[in-house]
Amino acid sequence: MAAIYSNVKFKNKGVRETGDGESGEGSSNTNDEIIYSEVRIVQSDKTVVVTTPNAADPSHPNRPGSHDPADSSPEAVTPALAKQRLLLCCLCAVLFAAGLIVTVLYVLGKISPEEKFVSEKVKIIEQLQTENTNLNTTLEEKGKIIDQLQTENTNLNTTLKERDDKIKQLEKEKGTCDPKSQNVDEICCAVGWKYFSGKCYFFSGDTKTWIASRDECLAAGGDLVIISSLEELDFLKRSKPGSGREHYWIGLSDAVKEGDWRWLDGTKLNNTPRYWKVPEPDNWKGGNNEYPEGENCSDMEISSSHFSLYDRLCDEQIVNLKRVCEAKVSK
Incomplete structure (x- = not known):
């Protein structure tokens, strides 16, 4: 952009004479000063000096309205015109910035x-x-x-x-076994055994021969069960797992003398109590309690409401039954 400076100088270029033949009232022979303005325009490091006569001089060829279009000399720049041009340039810059912003917003809005x-x-x-x-x-x-x-x-x-x-x-x-304890079975007996009247009882789930069953009971610290009272029998009926009838080996045998049934402690089987019910074996010969030889071991068939005794072979794999062991509480 051009830098515009205004430098006004006043010079007396001469005296204008007014003769009698010139028109105009109030003419005189006095000397009038002719005022010129010198404007210095600096653009691109070049200085252009324009000398403009006073516009008040109507006879000057460069007065407003009398400029020759063919004249290529620079136009005179007044301070007001310079200010207008400066404002115009500022306005153009503002418009350019506004246009740029509008363009960006338009692109973003696409x-x-x-x-x-x-x-x-x-x-x-x-x-x-x-x-x-x-x-x-x-x-x-x-x-x-x-x-x-x-x-x-x-x-x-x-x-x-x-x-x-x-x-x-x-x-x-x-030795704190308490028969009145709620968990008397767990306190007084081994795991899986049941307590009754100072003894612990075990109903097995596996089956073995009579001899093998007795060995298992002995290894557990007891022996095959010896039933000595109706109360003990009732306890066995109540404690048997399941509800149906099942056969269990017990500690009763006539191995010493055929037909002389004794418990393992040597007590003779008493047929007087009515709770004993010894049915006739399948192969009983009949008369005088003659049982077949070899079937020297007894099992009981028991349920909650039933009890019977049978004689069986003691050591034959064809006769494998469950067992009831008993052991005394040592506490």
């Missing part, structure tokens, strides 16, 4: 409503994916916590069971 809708949906999907990832992470963490709690609960149950078993063992070792 996104169609559909594209905006898709963009918003993409953002929502991305947000949902992020939330879903966070949710899955949270669920995974909760699953780990649940697994950990389950493991801890299992360990706790194991610890509690071990503690209870230890307490029971200590109570047994201290």
Whole structure:
């Protein structure tokens, strides 16, 4: 942009004479000063000096309205004109900046409503994916916590069971068997055994011969059961697992003398009490209690309302039955 400076100088270029033949009233011979303005325009490091006569001089060829279009000399620049040009340049700059801003806004506004809708949906999907990832992470963490709690609960149950078993063992070792205790079976007897009247009883689930069954009872610290009273028999009926009739080996044998049935403690089988019901064996010959030889061991058929005695082979694999063991409480 051109830098405009105004430098006004006043010079006396001469005296204008007024003769008698010239028109105009009030003419005189006085000397009038002719005023010129000198304007200095600096543009691109070049100085152009324009000398303009006073516009008040009507006879000057460069007065307003008398400029020759063919004249290529620079136009005179007044301070007012320079100010107008400066304002015009500022206005152009402002308009250019406004146009640039409008162009940018137009380009940014070229996104169609559909594209905006898709963009918003993409953002929502991305947000949902992020939330879903966070949710899955949270669920995974909760699953780990649940697994950990389950493991801890299992360990706790194991610890509690071990503690209870230890307490029971200590109570047994201290001889604290209390028949009136609610868990008398656990305190006074081994695991799986039942307490009654100072003894512990065990109903097996597996089957063996009479001899093998007695060996199992002896190894557990007892022997095959010896039934010595109606109360004990009633207890066995109540304690038998299941509801149907089943056969169990008992401690009764006539191995010493055929037909002389005795319990393992040497007590003779008493047929007087009515709770004994000895049916006839399948192969009984009849008369004088003659039982077949070899069937020297007895089992009982028992249920909650039934009891019978049978003689069986003692050591034949074809006769495998369950067993009832008994052991005295030593506490």
